[in-house]
Amino acid sequence: xxxxxxxxxxxxxxxxxxxxxxxxxxxxxxxxxxxxxxxxxxxxxxxxxxxxxxxxxxxxxxxxxxxxxxxxxxxxxxxxxxxxxxxxxxxxxxxxxxxxxxxxxxxxxxxxxxxxxxxxxxxxxxxxxxxxxxxxxxxxxxxxxxxxxxxxxxxxxxxxxxxxxxxxxxxxxxxxxxxxxxxxxxxxxxxxxxxxxxxxxxxxxxxxxxxxxxxxxxxxxxxxxxxxxxxxxxxxxxxxxxxxxxxxxxxxxxxxxxxxxxxxxxxxxxxxxxxxxxxxxxxxxxxxxxxxxxxxxxxxxxxxxxxxxxxxxxxxxxxxxxxxxxxxxxxxxxxxxxxxxxxxxxxxxxxxxxxxxxxxxxxxxxxxxxxxxxxxxxxxxxxxxxxxxxxxxxxxxxxxxxxxxxxxxxxxxxxxxxxxxxxxxxxxxxxxxxxxxxxxxxxxxxxxxxxxxxxxxxxxxxxxxxxxxxxxxxxxxxxxxxxxxxxxxxxx
Amino acid sequence: xxxxxxxxxxxxxxxxxxxxxxxxxxxxxxxxxxxxxxxxxxxxxxxxxxxxxxxxxxxxxxxxxxxxxxxxxxxxxxxxxxxxxxxxxxxxxxxxxxxxxxxxxxxxxxxxxxxxxxxxxxxxxxxxxxxxxxxxxxxxxxxxxxxxxxxxxxxxxxxxxxxxxxxxxxxxxxxxxxxxxxxxxxxxxxxxxxxxxxxxxxxxxxxxxxxxxxxxxxxxxxxxxxxxxxxxxxxxxxxxxxxxxxxxxxxxxxxxxxxxxxxxxxxxxxxxxxxxxxxxxxxxxxxxxxxxxxxxxxxxxxxxxxxxxxxxxxxxxxxxxxxxxxxxxxxxxxxxxxxxxxxxxxxxxxxxxxxxxxxxxxxxxxxxxxxxxxxxxxxxxxxxxxxxxxxxxxxxxxxxxxxxxxxxxxxxxxxxxxxxxxxxxxxxxxxxxxxxxxxxxxxxxxxxxxxxxxxxxxxxxxxxxxxxx
Numbered sequence: 039x040x041x042x043x044x045x046x047x048x049x050x051x052x053x054x055x056x057x058x059x060x061x062x063x064x065x066x067x068x069x070x071x072x073x074x075x076x077x078x079x080x081x082x083x084x085x086x087x088x089x090x091x092x093x094x095x096x097x098x099x100x101x102x103x104x105x106x107x108x109x110x111x112x113x114x115x116x117x118x119x120x121x122x123x124x125x126x127x128x129x130x131x132x133x134x135x136x137x138x139x140x141x142x143x144x145x146x147x148x149x150x151x152x153x154x155x156x157x158x159x160x161x162x163x164x165x166x167x168x169x170x171x172x173x174x175x176x177x178x179x180x181x182x183x184x185x186x187x188x189x190x191x192x193x194x195x196x197x198x199x200x201x202x203x204x205x206x207x208x209x210x211x212x213x214x215x216x217x218x219x220x221x222x223x224x225x226x227x228x229x230x231x232x233x234x235x236x237x238x239x240x241x242x243x244x245x246x247x248x249x250x251x252x253x254x255x256x257x258x259x260x261x262x263x264x265x266x267x268x269x270x271x272x273x274x275x276x277x278x279x280x281x282x283x284x285x286x287x288x289x290x291x292x293x294x295x296x297x298x299x300x301x302x303x304x305x306x307x308x309x310x311x312x313x314x315x316x317x318x319x320x321x322x323x324x325x326x327x328x329x330x331x332x333x334x335x336x337x338x339x340x341x342x343x344x345x346x347x348x349x350x351x352x353x354x355x356x357x358x359x360x361x362x363x364x365x366x367x368x369x370x371x372x373x374x375x376x377x378x379x380x381x382x383x384x385x386x387x388x389x390x391x392x393x394x395x396x397x398x399x400x401x402x403x404x405x406x407x408x409x410x411x412x413x414x415x416x417x418x419x420x421x422x423x424x425x426x427x428x429x430x431x432x433x434x435x436x437x438x439x440x441x442x443x444x445x446x447x448x449x450x451x452x453x454x455x456x457x458x459x460x461x462x463x464x465x466x467x468x469x470x471x472x473x474x475x476x477x478x479x480x481x482x483x484x485x486x487x488x489x490x491x492x493x494x495x496x497x498x499x500x501x502x503x504x505x506x507x508x509x510x511x512x513x514x515x516x517x518x519x520x521x522x523x524x525x526x527x528x529x530x
Numbered sequence: 531x532x533x534x535x536x537x538x539x540x541x542x543x544x545x546x547x548x549x550x551x552x553x554x555x556x557x558x559x560x561x562x563x564x565x566x567x568x569x570x571x572x573x574x575x576x577x578x579x580x581x582x583x584x585x586x587x588x589x590x591x592x593x594x595x596x597x598x599x600x601x602x603x604x605x606x607x608x609x610x611x612x613x614x615x616x617x618x619x620x621x622x623x624x625x626x627x628x629x630x631x632x633x634x635x636x637x638x639x640x641x642x643x644x645x646x647x648x649x650x651x652x653x654x655x656x657x658x659x660x661x662x663x664x665x666x667x668x669x670x671x672x673x674x675x676x677x678x679x680x681x682x683x684x685x686x687x688x689x690x691x692x693x694x695x696x697x698x699x700x701x702x703x704x705x706x707x708x709x710x711x712x713x714x715x716x717x718x719x720x721x722x723x724x725x726x727x728x729x730x731x732x733x734x735x736x737x738x739x740x741x742x743x744x745x746x747x748x749x750x751x752x753x754x755x756x757x758x759x760x761x762x763x764x765x766x767x768x769x770x771x772x773x774x775x776x777x778x779x780x781x782x783x784x785x786x787x788x789x790x791x792x793x794x795x796x797x798x799x800x801x802x803x804x805x806x807x808x809x810x811x812x813x814x815x816x817x818x819x820x821x822x823x824x825x826x827x828x829x830x831x832x833x834x835x836x837x838x839x840x841x842x843x844x845x846x847x848x849x850x851x852x853x854x855x856x857x858x859x860x861x862x863x864x865x866x867x868x869x870x871x872x873x874x875x876x877x878x879x880x881x882x883x884x885x886x887x888x889x890x891x892x893x894x895x896x897x898x899x900x901x902x903x904x905x906x907x908x909x910x911x912x913x914x915x916x917x918x919x920x921x922x923x924x925x926x927x928x929x930x931x932x933x934x935x936x937x938x939x940x941x942x943x944x945x946x947x948x949x950x951x952x953x954x955x956x957x958x959x960x961x962x963x964x965x966x967x968x969x970x971x972x973x974x975x976x977x978x979x980x981x982x983x984x985x986x987x988x989x990x991x992x993x994x995x996x997x998x999x
Contacts, residue, residue, distance in 0.1 A: 054886070056910070095976030125929035136927060141912060143935070220936065232731055239727035242720060242739065244940040249734070262963045272973055309974040319974035394546065407963070416958065418548065420633060423957035428969075431959055435628055437617035438957035443635070444712065448736035450955065462935045463942065465915040466908065467924035471899050474757045477920070481764055482801040482811035484587035492587065496595050496926065 042210070045202045046174055046217045049145050052199040053172035059142060061120055065113055067167050067196045071160070072109045074195040075102060081191075082156055085183040089155060090277065091322035100277070101156040104434075108161055111436055111453055112168045119168075119457050122466070129495050130476065135468035140461045142170030143244075144220030149211065149234070151225040152324055153280040153374075155181035159188060162223045162246075163201070165456025171221070172200045176214060178226075179207045180324055212237075219243050221460060225282075226250075227372075228397075228445050246449030246459055248282070249442050250372045251399040255285035255429065256389045256415065258406035259294055266405040266427070267301030270378075271309070273403075273429030275356045278321040279376035280328075283401040283422075285429050286373050287362070289389045292382040299342045299358050302378070306343075306356050314355055315348070323352040323375060332375040335368040344376070364392070386411055393419050398444035403429045422446050533702075537666070537694055538709040541637050544691040545664045551634060553612060555689070557605065559659045562687040563652065564601045567594055570683055574648060577675040581647065583814040588769055593648040596926065600653050603928050603945055604660040611660065611949045614958070622968055627960040632953040634662030635736075636712030641703065641726070643717045644816055645772040645866075647673035650740075651680070654715045657948025663713070664692040668706060671699045672817055704729075711735050713952060717774075719864075720937050738941030738951055740774070741934050742864050743891040747777035747921070748881045748907060750898035751786050758897045758919075759793035762870065763801060765895075765921030767848050770813035771868035772820075775893040777921045778865050779854070780872045781881040787852060787872050794870075795835050798848045806847055807840065815844040815867060824867035827851075830860035831871055856884070878903060882910050890914075890936035895921050914938050 040048070057063060075082070079102060086092040086101060122137040146166040150159035159177050166173045175192065177185035189203040204214060215222075215237035224234045225248040238245045257266055274285050290298060310317035323329040329352045336345060336357070344357030354376050362369060362379035369379060383389050393402070402421035406412055412426045422442035423432045432438055433452075441450025451459050479491045549555055567574075574593060578584040584593075604611075614629040638658045642651035651669050658665045667684070669677045681695045696706060707714075707729040716726045717740040730737045749758055765777045782790065802809040815821040821844040828837055831854030836847035846868055854860055854871035861871060875881045885894070894913035896904050904918045914934035917924050925932050925944070933942025943951045971983045 093976060095981055098981055099972070125927070127929075128927060130923070131927060136924075136930065138930065139908065139916070144912075228734060231734055235731035235734065236728055239724055239731055242723055242727065242741070242937055242940065247734065265963050265966050268966070268973070269969065311975075317974065319976050409960075412960065416631070417551075420636075420954065421956065424631075424959065426958075426960045427963055428959070428961040431623065431961065432628075432957045435617060435619060435623060435957075435959065438628060438959065439630060439955050440957060441955075443954045443956070445734055448734065450957075462912070463931050464913065464935075465924050465927075465930035465932065466918075467916070467920070467927065467930070468901075468904060468918040469920045469923070471752070471754075471757050471897065471919045474760065477757075477761065477764075480591070481760065482585070482587075482809065483803075484585060484811045489587050489590055492591050493595060496591065497598060 042204060042214055043217065045204060046145065046214075046219075048199050049172040049174055049202055052197070053142070053145055058167075058172055058197075058200050059170045061117060064168055064170055065116065067201075068109050068113055068116075068164065070195040071164065071167075072106065072113075074191055075105055075109075075160075078187075078191055081187060082184075085187040086156060088183040089152070089181040090280070090324055091320075092277070093319045093321075096277070096319065096321070097156075101154055104157050105160045105164070108164050108436065108453070108456075112164055112457075115454065116168055116457075119454060120170075131467065131469070133470070133473065135466070137466050139464040139466050140169075140457075141464050143460060143462055144171060146171045146173045146221045146223060146460060147214070147219040148173055148175050149222070149224045149226065150175075150177045151282075152178035152180035153277060153282070155184035156188070158225045158248075162225075162451060162456065165451055166221075166223070166460045167196075167201070169457050169460035171460055174214075174219070175201060175203045176211060177203065177205060179205060221245070223451075223459075224248065231447070246441070246451065247447045248440075248451075249400070249445065249447040250282045250374070251397050251442070251446040252286040252369070252372050253283060253399045253401040253403065253421070254389075254393050255288050255403040256386070256393075256405065257288055257290040257294065257298060258386065258404070258408065258411065259291050260407050261405045261427075262407070263294065263297055263301055267298055268305045269428045270403075270405075271302045271305040271356075274378050275306070275309075275320070275376050276430070278323060278354070280321070280324065280374050281430070283430055283433055284374075285378075285401075285403050286399070287369065287379045287381055289381055289383050289392060291384065295360055295380055295382055298380060299360060302358055303343050310356075315346075315353055320356075323354055326352065328375065329354065332373070332377060335371075335373065335375075335377055338366065339368060339379070386415060390415060390418050398422075398442070398446055400442045400446040401425065401429075401432070420444070532705055532708055534696065534706050534709055537696070538637065538711070541664045541666060541692065541694060545636050549689070550659075550664055550692050551662045553609065556608060556659055556662055559688055559693070560601055560605050560608075560656065563656065563659070564598060564605075566684060566687045567598050567601070570679070573679055573683070574676075577679045578647075580675040581644070581673040582770065582772065582816045584769060585811045585813060587811070588813065592646055592769070597649050597652045597656070599928060600656045600945070600948070604656050604949070607946065608660055611946060623959065623961070625962055625965060627958075629958050631956045631958050632661070632949070633956050635952060635954055636663060638663040638665045638713040638715065638952060639668065639706065639711040640665060641668045641714070641716045641718065642670050644670035644672035645769060645774070647676035648680070650717045654717075654943060654948065657943055658713075658715070658952045660949050661952035663952055665694075666706070666711075667693070667695045668703060669695065669697065671697060713737065715943075715951075716740065723939070738933070738943060739939045740932075740941075740943075741892065741937065741939040742774045742866075743889050743934070743938040744778040744861070744864050745775060745891045745893040745895065745913075746881075746885050747780045747895040747897065748878065748885075749780055749782040749786055749790060750878065750896070750900060750903055751783055752897070752899060755786070755790050755793045756796065759790060759797045760800075761897075761920050763794060763797040763848065766870045767798075767801065767812065767868050768922070770815060770846070772813070772816060772866050773922065775915070775922050775925055777870070777895055778891070779861065780870060781875050781884060782872065783876060784874045787874055790872070791834050791850065791852065794850050798835065802848065806836075807838070807843070807845055812848070812868075815846060818844065820844075820866070821846065824865065824869060827860040827863075827865060827867075827869060830854045830858035834872075836868075878907065882907060885911050890934075890938055892934045892938040893917065893921070893924070912936070
C-alpha cells in the first residue's frame with residue numbers, strides 16, 4: 039500500500055508528464071466517467087441507500103442526474119473554453135498577439151462531504167479534469183459505503199496515477215493537508231473550512247470552500263401560502279434536511295404562523311403518507327452522532343408537528359417548531375436535519391435586520407407576490423445565492439455560480455465556473471523582435487517630449503465615445519512613419 | 531485591546547448603510563481619485579524622488595498614467611459591469627429570471643508594497659470602489675514619503691466614513707489583520723503572503739495575493755541581439771530593478787551570452803550614459819537593508835558589466851553577472867535590483883527543465899524570432915503571465931488579468947478583473963408561483979415515470995436539439 043506522500047507525488051509526476059493537458063485526453067476521461075455513472079448506477083444507488091437511506095429516485099435526481107448533466111455540458115463546451123481568449127489591444131500592441139491562455143493549475147485536492155457523497159465528489163472532479171489537472175480525491179469517511187465504492191470504481195475507469203482516491207478519517211485528512219497542492223476544493227463545515235484554509239496558507243494554495251450556515255426563508259404575508267409551503271417543505275425535508283442549501287429556518291409574521299404549519303403538515307402527508315417512517319422516499323440521519331446532536335436541538339422547543347425519533351434507525355420525523363427564540367440552540371447552529379424552526383418577525387425590514395445580524399448564509403429564500411419587495415430584500419442582504427418563490431432551484435442551473443460568501447464559503451463552481459475555478463488564466467503578450475522604433479519612446483534618456491508621447495499612447499481618456507480600431511491603426515501607422523528617433527548605434 | 535477595532539467597526543457601520551453600493555457614490559469616489567492624481571502630480575513626483583529617486587518619466591508612466599487609465603476605464607464601464615448577467619435556463623425555469631448579481635463584499639483591506647507605492651494601492655482601490663466596497667488602505671511604511679502623502683492627502687478626496695488610510699509597520703499590520711475583513715488584497719513577498727493568508731483563514735476571508743519570484747528570461751540564439759538587449763536593460767533597470775515583473779535572470783547558451791554582453795553594455799550606455807550614477811533617469815534602492823541585500827548578490831558569477839555601488843546614495847550600477855551557477859546566492863532569491871545574472875544552458879529543453887524545477891514565477895519571458903519555440907516554452911511551463919520579445923508590457927494592457935500562480939500569488943486584477951475580484955457573484959433565481967404542476971414532478975412520492983420527466987425538464991438542452999414549449 040502506497041503512502042499518502044507517494045500517491046500525491048505520483049499524481050504530481052503524472053501531471054508534469056503533460057498527459058492530462060490535451061483536450062482529447064480530458065474528453066476521454068470525462069466520457070469514461072460518464073460510462074462509469076451509467077454502468078454502475080445500481081451500485082451507486084445502493085451505496086447511497088446504505089449510507090443515507092436515500093431512495094433510488096432521490097439518488098438519481100440529486101446525485102446521478104446532476105453528474106451526467108455536468109459531464110454532458112463539459113464535453114459540449116470544453117473545446118470553446120480551452121481556446122485562448124483574445125482581448126482588446128491598445129495602440130502600443132496593435133500588431134501583437136494578445137490573449138489569455140487557459141492552463142491547468144496542477145494537482146488539485148477534492149475533499150467531499152457526506153450528505154450528497156457522490157455528486158459532491160464528482161462535480162468538482164469533473165471540473166478539475168476538464169481544466170486539465172491531476173486530482174487527488176478524498177471522499178467523506180462518514181458516508182463510508184459511497185467512499186468505498188468511489189475508491190473501487192474510479193481507478194477502473196480513469197487514469198489511476200492522475201486521479202487517485204484516498205480514503206480515511208480526520209487524522210488521515212489532516213496529514214493529507216500537509217502535502218502541497220495547487221488548489222484545494224473543500225465541501226463541509228465552516229469550522230473545518232478554516233482548518234483547510236490555514237493548511238493551504240502554508241503553501242499559498244488557493245482554495246474553494248463550499249461551506250454552510252443557516253439559510254433563512256422569509257415568507258411574506260402577501261404570497262400564495264399553499265404553494266410556498268409546499269416548496270419549502272420539499273426543500274427542507276429533502277435528504278432528511280441534510281442539504282447545505284436547505285431552508286434552515288422560516289421568518290414570518292405571527293399572523294400566518296399557524297397557516298404555515300398547517301400547510302406544511304398537509305404537504306408532508308401528501309409526500310409521505312400517514313406514516314412517514316414507512317415512506318421509501320424519506321431518508322435517515324447519517325449517523326448516531328448527528329442524530330443525538332439534532333435531538334438536543336429539540337429540547338425546550340414547542341413542537342407543532344412531528345418530533346418522533348428512533349435512535350436505532352436514526353429516524354427523525356419531519357418536525358416543525360413554532361415561536362422559536364432567536365437565542366435558542368436550534369437557532370445558533372446550522373440544523374442540517376428535518377427540524378424547521380419558525381421565528382416570528384413583524385415586518386420585512388425586521389427580517390432583513392435579522393438576517394444581516396447573522397453570518398452570511400449559503401442561500402437566501404423569500405416568498406412574496408411583491409416583486410419590489412423581493413428586489414429590495416435581495417439588495418439589502420447578502421448570501422451565496424438566492425431563490426425567490428422557491429427553494430434550492432438556483433443550484434440546478436449550471437450557468438449560475440454555486441458558492442458561498444463570508445462564513446458560507448469562498449469561490450464557486452458548476453459548469454464554466456468549475457472550469458474557471460480549476461484553471462489559471464495566463465496573460466500572454468507576443469511581440470516581435472523588430473519594430474524597435476516604437477519602443478524607443480519608453481527608453482531613457484527621458485525627455486518632456488517622450489513623456490508627451492507616453493501620455494498620448496498610454497493614457498485612456500474618460501469619454502463616452504470610442505476611437506475605432508481603424509482610427510487607432512491609422513494613428514499607429516502615422517506614428518511609425520512620422521516619428522524619427524535617433525537610432526541606437528548598431529554594433530559594428 | 532486591538533487598536534483598530536473602532537476603525538473597522540465604524541467602516542462596517544458605514545458599509546451597512548448601503549452608501550457605497552449606489553452607482554453615484556462609486557462614480558463620485560472614482561472621479562475624486564482622478565482629481566487626486568491631477569492635483570497632486572508634483573507632490574507625487576517629489577515623494578517618489580525622495581523615496582527612491584524614481585525618475586519623473588517612470589513616475590508619470592507607472593504611478594500616474596497607468597492609475598488614471600484604471601480610473602477612466604472603470605468610469606467608462608461601471609454601469610455595464612454593475613449590470614446583472616442573465617444566464618441560460620432549463621425547461622423548468624423557462625419562465626423565471628436567472629442572473630448573476632455582482633455585489634460588494636463589504637469592508638476591504640488593501641495592503642501595498644513600497645516599490646510602486648501609489649499604483650499598487652490605488653489600482654486595487656479603483657476595483658474595490660467600483661465594486662461598491664468600503665476600504666482600509668495600508669500603504670507601505672518603507673516608501674515613507676509616499677506613505678505620508680497618501681495618509682495626509684488621500685482621505686481629503688474620499689468619503690471619510692467609507693475609506694480610511696492606516697499607517698504603520700509590521701506590528702501595526704499584524705494587529706490590523708486580526709480584525710475581520712470581507713476581502714483582503716495584499717501585494718508583497720511570498721513569506722508575508724503566507725502570514726496574510728493564515729490571518730485571513732481565521733475569519734474565512736477571501737483574498738488576492740500579488741507576490742513575486744524569479745522571472746526567467748530565455749534568450750534564444752539570435753543573429754541580432756541589440757533589440758533583445760535594449761528591452762532587457764529597460765525592463766531590468768526600470769525603477770532600479772525594483773519591479774515584481776522585471777526580468778530576473780537570463781537563460782541562454784554560452785555563445786549567446788558572449789554576444790549579449792556587448793549589446794547589454796551598449797544599451798546601458800545609450801540609456802544612462804557612461805556614468806549611470808549621474809543619469810537623472812536611473813533610480814536608487816529604497817533602503818539600506820535592500821541595498822545591502824542586493825550588494826551581497828554581486829559575488830555570484832563574475833561581474834561582466836557594472837558592479838559599482840555607493841552606500842550613501844544607495845546606488846547600485848546597472849550590472850550584469852555572467853556565468854552564474856544555479857546554486858549561487860543571486861539565483862536563490864528574487865533580485866529586486868538592477869542586477870541581471872546570466873545562467874548558461876545548452877538549449878531550450880534545458881531552459882524549460884530549469885524553469886520547471888523552480889517555483890512558478892509571476893512572469894516569464896522568451897526572446898526568440900522563432901514563434902514555434904516561443905509556443906513551446908509557453909506550453910511547457912507555467913507562470914502568472916507570459917511575454918515574448920518584450921518584458922513587462924503585458925501588464926500595461928488593461929484587458930489582461932494580472933496575477934501570479936503558486937508561490938507568485940493567487941487571484942488577479944486590472945480593469946474588469948479588479949471589479950470581479952472585489953465582487954461576490956451571487957446566483958439569483960426569481961421564480962413565479964405559477965406552473966406548480968410542473969414542480970410536482972419533483973415531489974414525493976417518487977416513481978419511474980416522474981424520474982423520466984424530471985430528467986427532461988431539468989437538463990439544459992444542447993444546441994441543435996429542439997425544445998418543447
